[in-house]
Amino acid sequence: MWTSPQALAAILGMALVSFAVKALGLLLANRLPRHGFAAAWLRHVPGAVLASLVAPALATGNPAELLAALATALMYWRSRSLILSMATGVLAVYVARLALAG
Amino acid sequence: MQTSPPSTHGFADQFFAGARACIPVVLSVAAYGMVWGVLARGAGLTPLEVLMMSGLVFAGSAQFVALDLWTARPATLPIGPLILAALIINLRYLLITATLRPLFRPDQTWKGALMMGIVSDETWAMTMLEMQRGRGTIAFLLGGGVLAYVCWLLTTLLGYMAGSAIADPATYGLDFAFTATFLVLLFGMWKGKADLLPWAVAALSAIVAAHVVPGTWYVLIGGIAGSLAGAIADTVRHVD
Numbered sequence: 001m002w003t004s005p006q007a008l009a010a011i012l013g014m015a016l017v018s019f020a021v022k023a024l025g026l027l028l029a030n031r032l033p034r035h036g037f038a039a040a041w042l043r044h045v046p047g048a049v050l051a052s053l054v055a056p057a058l059a060t061g062n063p064a065e066l067l068a069a070l071a072t073a074l075m076y077w078r079s080r081s082l083i084l085s086m087a088t089g090v091l092a093v094y095v096a097r098l099a100l101a102g
Numbered sequence: 103m104q105t106s107p108p109s110t111h112g113f114a115d116q117f118f119a120g121a122r123a124c125i126p127v128v129l130s131v132a133a134y135g136m137v138w139g140v141l142a143r144g145a146g147l148t149p150l151e152v153l154m155m156s157g158l159v160f161a162g163s164a165q166f167v168a169l170d171l172w173t174a175r176p177a178t179l180p181i182g183p184l185i186l187a188a189l190i191i192n193l194r195y196l197l198i199t200a201t202l203r204p205l206f207r208p209d210q211t212w213k214g215a216l217m218m219g220i221v222s223d224e225t226w227a228m229t230m231l232e233m234q235r236g237r238g239t240i241a242f243l244l245g246g247g248v249l250a251y252v253c254w255l256l257t258t259l260l261g262y263m264a265g266s267a268i269a270d271p272a273t274y275g276l277d278f279a280f281t282a283t284f285l286v287l288l289f290g291m292w293k294g295k296a297d298l299l300p301w302a303v304a305a306l307s308a309i310v311a312a313h314v315v316p317g318t319w320y321v322l323i324g325g326i327a328g329s330l331a332g333a334i335a336d337t338v339r340h341v342d
Contacts (some may be wrong), residue, residue: 052328
C-alpha cells in the first residue's frame, strides 16, 4: 500500500503548520523596530536559543555528558574546529559511559 | 547589523560556502535521519509516507514525536493531534527565523518567508555564526539548507530500508553529536561578558522547563527568558 487519505491529510497538515511557523517568525521580526529594546532582544535570541537547546541534555544527572562537554570545550579551545570538537565529544561520551557503567 | 548581503561574493560562491560550512552539522542530521528512518519502519509508515514526511514536514523533532502518535491502520490515525503536536514542537522556529531578519532587505520579506521552510536548527546556527562574523548571506543559508534537506531525505529513507540493521546511536555516543555540535556553536557566538547573563538565564530556565513541561517547550521558554534578560541588561547599561 502506498498511503491512505488519512495519512496524507496528517502529513500535509503537519507540513503546513511547520512551514507557517517558520515563515511567521521572519514576518513578525520584520514588524519589530530596528533599534532599542526590540533590537537588543532579537540580538540575544540566538545565544539564548542555543544555550536552551544544549543545557537540558547536559543536566541529565549523568556525569558522562558533563565530562564529554568538558572534552568538547577543551578541543574547541585548542583547535577551533567544529568537526574535531564534535568527534571528541562523541568519543568522550562513549568512553565515559563505558567507564562509568563498568 | 548589516541590512543587505555583501555584493562582493557571488551567489554560487556563497551557496557552496554555506554547504561546505554545514558539513559537520549535517553529519549530526544524518545520524538522526537514520534513527528516524528505523523507527518510522517500526511505526508502520509506508516508504511513500517516509518520503513525504521528510520532504514536506522537514522537522526532526516534530517527526520523532509523530512516530509516537502514528498508527499503521489509517482508521485510527490521530490526524488532529499529529498536526497540533507538529505546531507546538515547531513553535521555537518563531524565535529562530526571527533572528534571520538581517539577511533580508525590507522589500525581500515575502521572498524570505518562502525560504524559511528549508531552515533547520543546525543550518540556522551555522548561518548565525557566519552573520556574527560580519558575513552570512541568503545564499549561505540556502546552501547549508539544501545540503541538510537532501541529507535528511536520503538518510531517513536509508534508515527505513536498513531497518534494525542499524544499531541504537546511543550505543556509540552518536546521540551526543547534537549536543556537542550546538555546544561548539554556542562557544563560537561568545562576544564577551555581556553574554554570560542571558546564556545562564536561558540554560537554567531550559533545564527547569524541561523537567516541568513536556515536549520541546524548554527551547522556547529558555530562549525567551534568556534573550529578555540580555535585552534588559543592555537597556540598564544603555548599550545599543
